[in-house]
Amino acid sequence: MSLSGKKIILGITGGIAAYKAVLLLRLLKKNDCDVTVVMTGEAEKFITPLTLQALSGKPVLRDIFSDAEHNGIIHISTASEADLVVIAPATANTIAKIRAGIADNLLTSIVLATRAKIMLAPAMNRVMWENSATQENIEVLRNRGFIISGPVSGFQACGDNGTGRMKEPQEIFNDIMAVLQGPSVPPEHERLLAGKKIVITAGPTVEPLDPIRFISNRSSGKMGYAIAEAAVAMGAETILVSGPVQISPPAGVKFISVNTAQEMHDAVMNGISDADVFIGTAAVADFRAASVSPVKIKKSAQNEELDIRLIQNPDILSRVGHSEQRPSVVAGFAAETDKLETYAIKKLKDKNADIIFGNDVSDKTIGFNSDQNEITVFSKDGRIIPLPKSSKKELGFSVLRLIAEALK
Numbered sequence: 476m477s478l479s480g481k482k483i484i485l486g487i488t489g490g491i492a493a494y495k496a497v498l499l500l501r502l503l504k505k506n507d508c509d510v511t512v513v514m515t516g517e518a519e520k521f522i523t524p525l526t527l528q529a530l531s532g533k534p535v536l537r538d539i540f541s542d543a544e545h546n547g548i549i550h551i552s553t554a555s556e557a558d559l560v561v562i563a564p565a566t567a568n569t570i571a572k573i574r575a576g577i578a579d580n581l582l583t584s585i586v587l588a589t590r591a592k593i594m595l596a597p598a599m600n601r602v603m604w605e606n607s608a609t610q611e612n613i614e615v616l617r618n619r620g621f622i623i624s625g626p627v628s629g630f631q632a633c634g635d636n637g638t639g640r641m642k643e644p645q646e647i648f649n650d651i652m653a654v655l656q657g658p659s660v661p662p663e664h665e666r667l668l669a670g671k672k673i674v675i676t677a678g679p680t681v682e683p684l685d686p687i688r689f690i691s692n693r694s695s696g697k698m699g700y701a702i703a704e705a706a707v708a709m710g711a712e713t714i715l716v717s718g719p720v721q722i723s724p725p726a727g728v729k730f731i732s733v734n735t736a737q738e739m740h741d742a743v744m745n746g747i748s749d750a751d752v753f754i755g756t757a758a759v760a761d762f763r764a765a766s767v768s769p770v771k772i773k774k775s776a777q778n779e780e781l782d783i784r785l786i787q788n789p790d791i792l793s794r795v796g797h798s799e800q801r802p803s804v805v806a807g808f809a810a811e812t813d814k815l816e817t818y819a820i821k822k823l824k825d826k827n828a829d830i831i832f833g834n835d836v837s838d839k840t841i842g843f844n845s846d847q848n849e850i851t852v853f854s855k856d857g858r859i860i861p862l863p864k865s866s867k868k869e870l871g872f873s874v875l876r877l878i879a880e881a882l883k
């Protein structure tokens with residue numbers, strides 16, 4: 476399916492990332508979308524309506540009271556015709572207004588007056604993003620069915636480095652494709668997990684030694700993110716708890732970003748209370764420093780050797796498996812270089828899991844940073860099922876089909 480003729484309202488609010496909305500508009504136009512640009516007054520301080528008018532081929536809508544042609548009800552007519560409203564960038568201020576139902580400009584009025592799906596691409600300073608007011612607003616909007624695309628981590632215009640950057644236009648475009656085309660779910664998997672809640676861990680954890688150094692594991696997060704994407708496509712409410720990775724969370728997940736194993740553990744324990752499924756794909760660091768130095772550890776003639784005492788992190792999969800709030804299906808991964816079957820079966824028992832997905836990571840063409848994987852499934856009932864080598868995306872669906880079976 477193409478996006479040809481899809482009616483998209485592109486809302487632009489006043490943030491430095493507004494210039495990237497121009498590139499998003501170009502991508503949408505290149506794919507034959509019918510785009511109406513709506514700008515807030517603040518957005519006009521960053522980019523000119525003329526640029527957007529030239530690229531969209533239509534007047535840019537800015538003022539709720541100015542369009543006589545629509546008899547003053549421009550927001551209702553524009554809103555009712557749209558297939559999707561995308562606000563990129565969405566500032567903390569606009570997000571807060573939308574959460575509260577405030578309609579004090581054309582864009583926020585359209586948001587209130589539309590029945591179309593609404594996607595927000597937040598962009599703001601990392602401290603504003605982390606602020607509990609913003610986090611709560613996002614949580615509420617997500618639960619109301621808004622699609623939250625980003626933000627991602629990286630350098631920010633203000634000089635900070637952290638989560639708050641708007642996703643790149645191509646990534647937002649990909650999310651728009653996924654929403655408008657519907658998830659590309661193989662027909663046999665469709666809605667297999669509707670009404671189910673799944674918590675997934677992914678990526679590495681990062682355990683600080685001092686303010687600069689850390690210990691971590693190799694993990695791209697690709698397998699866990701692929702499972703999360705498939706879970707959303709199959710209708711599940713999906714919580715993705717992830718350590719730092721280079722890829723963007725799939726649209727439609729509730730995304731919780733963490734660094735340490737302890738943070739991942741706490742987020743998971745909060746999330747599993749009413750969950751049906753837990754899948755641990757994260758490469759959790761088994762150990763952390765017994766004490767983290769508050770200052771940078773310096774080398775000197777006196778410390779040619781350095782001892783760092785490590786203590787064990789909680790085993791999240793095992794804690795979930797043995798928890799009183801244990802979800803009906805608990806699954807984990809075993810990445811091994813040898814004796815895969817022996818270790819996987821031991822993990823099933825030790826962690827009280829229902830399914831262990833085994834990976835032979837000695838094969839360089841699969842696992843870790845690869846887009847491909849090959850999995851052997853070890854089930855509590857003794858079954859051993861090989862899933863042949865294929866893309867992590869396809870395997871995401873296969874993994875969840877087995878989980879859906881186990882839920883029956």
Ligand code: C5P
Pocket residue numbers: 676736755756757758759760761788789790791792793806807808809810822
């Ligand atoms: O014991 P091992 O690390 O080999 O087990 C791997 C499985 O256990 C993975 O599913 C991983 O996500 C999970 N795990 C965990 N917490 C740990 C260590 C591993 O959840 N501290």
